[in-house]
Amino acid sequence: MSAETHEFQVEARQLLQLMIHSIYSNKDVFLRELISNASDALDKLRLTALRDDALGADVSDLHISVETDARARTLTVRDNGIGMSHQEVVQLIGTIASSGTARLLRELKETDDADAAAGLIGQFGVGFYSAFMVADEVTVLTRHAGESQGTRWVSRGEGTYTVEALDEAPQGTTVTLHLKPVDVENQLNDYAQDGKIREIIKRYSDFITWPIRMAARTAAAAEQADESADAEPASDDFETVNSMKALWARAREDVSDEEYHELYKRISHDWLAPLETIRLQAEGTFEYQALLFIPSRAPQDLFTQGHSRGLQLFVKRVHIMDDCEQLLPSYLRFVKGIVDAQDLSLNVSREILQQDRHIQRMHRRLTKKVLSTIKDLRTKAPENYATIWREFGKALKEGLLDDHENRDTILALCSFSSTHATDEPTTLAQYAERMKDGQEEIFYLTGDSREAIENSPHMEAFRAKGVEVLLLTDPIDEVWVTAVPEFDGKRLRSITKGEVDLGSGEPDTDETEHERENQRREYSGLLSWMTEQLGEDVKEVRLSTRLTVSPACLVSDTHDITPALENIYRAMGQDVPHTKRILELNPGHSLVNGLNKAHTEREDGANAGLADIAELLYGMALLAEGGALRDPARFTRLMADRLSF
Structure with missing residues (x-):
């Protein structure tokens, strides 16, 4: 039968050019697509042969072979799978998107959203045509298993293609790419070189179930072939170049720790073994397998903008994406691993996931699995849990802001420094067990360091009464404590907010209330005068019940934001108004007591210049909590004047 020449329709030709030049961001994926198609063909043949004993197909050595010819500049991908009939060739690859092409092009032209455009293209299974990104001409030779006649399809990806029936052809499909001239400026993308092809196979198709074979060459022969287009094609035996070892698909008892560790090192580029390995297998209407790793140390760029995150995504063991961010939340960005799904909604290049319920279900279950694993380690392997919290605790606490569904779980696995112990962090549940009789709140204080917090005037009464305080030193702590009101029914309370009266542990008597x-x-006169005198900086001056040593401290109203949080918002570009705070005075301090006496005498026409002392008290309170003075030079001058002999 003579070859039949057909013309692509105008819309189909436009769509082909669009795919060749606009869809794929990485040309290497053309080989992934061809090998994936070949793997599907082998799967179909195996299943068909099981169902049809009369098929008469050879299934003794199912495999994929890849051959390069640098001299002829061809690349051939061959499988001995199910193959295609003449009619299937015309229907499947003879025309592009045989229905709906015009509508697709119209919708593409009407949208300015690149992701939306990719989604529209994803409605059509046309991955085979990615071959034209690297080839001037593509030839397909195929014969359906059980049939005697074969078919040849040839096209240059322009205006026409030819289809020809053949009396003889091997079972399966052979795709031969007549490669474009090599890019002189980028010799690394020469797809006629054996080394380049092996590299692509190792990256994208290493876990394909079927063996992928290439001509076995000695090191010298391989180097000569890769360097010279005049070298004769090698005639050595074939060797399998993919591992076919999908560890996540093997039984747990069949995989050693060393194998897990080697896979982790390969996908993470970390030379240390992982701290924890997590396996998950979902069965039912939507099946997938996951193999996740928790590293033993945080990467240096964990908190750097642009840090690459996400899991490697496979579909039926075919590598799709390196950093699939949709599978885990940002606060778990330190987790590495692989997810292999049986079916997903992908666009034409398999590079961008469509948002669907399967992705959401995987995201939800993987997140819960990682969190539950970390939580379990706290009792099963405390040392590993301590390492995870030390290395990744700052990132995990981001989930208290972003992940409302898992907030309680994250809060339960968090650990914090505490005044209870100097070395061992504590959980909120452990804190709650140690709460004093009558204590109904979990107290905390934020700051730049443990030392700064422990020396804060706000700690004095709590230290004196033996009341435990959580010491929160991470920048994220300033933010999440405003979003998490309580734990297990107990309110989280900053010791720098509102009024604090720890009392003596005994009910107040009439005598105690009378003394207050x-x-x-x-002190009412002094407090009113100082409130007016410092009105530009504070909203109120009052007596303190939280101070035992220091003369004064600054506190915020119960529902006001802290200065540190104000600074965080401003650093994020938000316009936050300045919030005045409350100055509390310690009536038991000699400086405050003397100031009150001097103020009383001044009302009788005596002392002047007390305004300077009031300003010094405010400045000392501000410095004690690590704040910045508005006018350091003035404060220094006032201090020097008061210290003069």
């Missing part, structure tokens, strides 16, 4: 009332009356 007398003290308030004694």
Whole structure:
């Protein structure tokens, strides 16, 4: 039968050019597509042969072979799978998107969204045509298993293609690419070179179930063939170049720790073994397998903008993406691993996932699996848990802001420094067990370092009464504590907010209340005068019950944001108004007591210049908590004047 020449329709030709030049961001994926098609053909033949004993197909050595010819500049991908009949060739690859092409092109032209465009293209299974990115001409030779006649399809990806029936052809499909001239400026992308092809196979198709074979060559022969287009094609035996070892698909008892560690090192580029290995297998209407690793140390760029994150995504053991961000939340970006799904909605280049319920289900289950594993390690392997919290705790706490569904779980596995112990961090549950009788709140204080927090004036009454305080030193702590109101029914309370009265542990007596009332009356004049005097900086001056040593401290109203949080918002570009705070005075301190007496005498026409002392008290309180003075030179001058002999 003579070859039949057909013309592509105008719309089909436009779509082909669009795919060749616009869809794929990495040309290497053309080989992944061809090998994936070959693997599917082998799967179909194996299944068909099991169902049809009369098929008469050879299934004794199912495989894929890849051959390069640098001299002829050809690349051939061959399988002995199910193959195609003449009619299937015309239907499947003879025309592109045989229905809906015009509508697709129209919708593509009407959208300015690149992702939306990719999604529209994803409605059509045309991955085979990625071959024209690297080839001037593509030839397909195929014969359906059980049939005697074969078919040849040839096209240059332009205006026409030819289809020819053949009396003889090997079972399966052979795709031969007549490669474009090599890019002189980028010799690394020469797809006629054996080394380049092996590299692509190793990256994208290493875990394909079927053996992928290439001509076995000695090192010298391989070097000569890769360097010279005049070298004769090798005639050595074939060797399998893919491992076919999908560890996640093998039984747990059949995989050693060394094999897991080697795979982790390969996908993470980390020379240390992982701290924990997590396996997950989902069965049912949507099947997938996951092999995840928790590293033993945090990468240096974990908190750097642009840090690459996400798991490697496979579909039926075919590598699709290196960094699939949709599978885990950002706060688990340190987790490495592989997810292999049986079916997913992908676009034409398999590079961009379509948002669908399968992705959401995987995201949800993988997240819960990682969190539960970390939580279990706290009792089963405390040392590993401690390492995870030390290396990744800052990232995990981001989930308290972003992941409302798992907030309680994240909060339960968090650990914090505490005044209870200097070395061992504590969980909120452990804190709650140690709470004093009558204590209903979990107290905390944020700051730049443990040392700075422990020396804070706000800690004095808590230290004196033996009340435990959580010491939160990560920048993220300033943010998440505003979003998490309680733990297990117990309110989280900053010791720098509102009024604090720890008391003596005993109910107040009439005598105690009488003493407090007398003290308030004694200092009422000073407090009113200082509130007016410092009105530009504070909203109120009052007596403190949280101070035992320091003369003064600054606190925020219960529902006001802290200065540190104000600074964080401003660093993010948000316009946050300045919030005035409250200055608390310690009536038991000699400086405050003397100031009150001097103020009383001044009302009788005596002392002047007390405004400077009031300003110094405010400045000392600000410095004690690590704040910045508005006018350091003035503060220094006032201090020097007061210290003069």
